[in-house]
Amino acid sequence: MALLSVGELDLYHETFGDPDDEPVLLIAGIGAQCLSWPVGFCEALADRFLYVIRFDNRDIGLSTKLDHLPFQLGEAMAATLAGESFEPPYHLDDMAADAVGVIDALGLDSAHMVGMSLGGMIAQLTAVNHRDRVRSLTCIMSNTGNPDYGQGSDEAMEALLSPGPTTREESIERSIAQRRIWGTPDLIDEVALAAQFGEMWDRDHHPDAAQRQYGAAMASDDREPALRSLDVATLVVHGGQDTLIAPSGGERTAELIPGASLLMIDEMGHDLLDAFWPPIVEAILQLIVGSRV
Secondary structure, three states, X not given: OOEEEXXXXXXXXXXXXXXXXXXXXXXXXXXXXXXXXXXXXXXHHHOOOEEEEEEOOOOOOOOOOOOOOOOOHHHHHHHHHOOXXXXXXXXXXXXXXXXXXXXXXXXXXXXXXXXXXXXXXXXXXXXXXXXXXXXXXXXXXXXXXXXXXXXXXXXXXXXHXXXXXXXXXXXXXXXXXXXHHHOOHHXXXXXXXXHHHHHHHHXXXXXXXXXXXXXXXXXXXXXXXHHHOOXXXXXXXXXXXXXXXXXXXXXXXXXXXXXXEEEEEOOOXXXXXXXXXXXXXXXXXXXXXXXXO
16 A cells, blocks of 8 residues: 555555656545545646645545544534533644645655645645645635634535444445535436445445544634735635535635635535536646746
């Protein structure tokens, strides 16, 4: 396996393209394996002379699992509703440090950060905490941590927090049902999704990890003060049909980060379908070219 030693963790990674090209690190979302960045998308970036790296975040996929860190999501949510704090098993800052650890382990001085959903939050913190390691920042369907923006619909949040599956069939059914709620409405291909989610189950199934990652997101501070003063070339991509992280999350991110550009794709939900790859890839490429100036 292509494991990288990052502190006390082993993080699985894959690369696409020429290592001599500009490096792009793809950071996946909550409970999402690196496979959530489709091979075709990675290859489309690599074909534009970019060196693309996708990796499994801590606690997911083929990376180190942290089952020794006790955490009950229900208790954390109850504490939050009561106005009390709780201590998560780890923080988004730790996951941002993991991203830096990946580029360190690959011998890179820095990389262009591209994060999706929770990965967008991690990418933001990577730029905030490790500015010299970030060449540019792309946030796809994410938010700023301000609860007034980018909140999911009641239906989407209920689906996200529904009990984790215990069998392969349950996992596929649950994942497709979720995608019906927050995915791109007119482009749902359930046969393709079943194959994709089946592959992910076969590769790794570890529902407790998603709870711990969700806890890290819940305990994260509002990033808005830091984002207001962030000096990095930034692209924000969001779908107008996103019900998991509402479009206001992307709009607010672009509003706060100085000089950020916003690509709002009206037809897109909370997914990364091939129909939308061309404008996203082109926008990322233009950001990277512009960041060299």
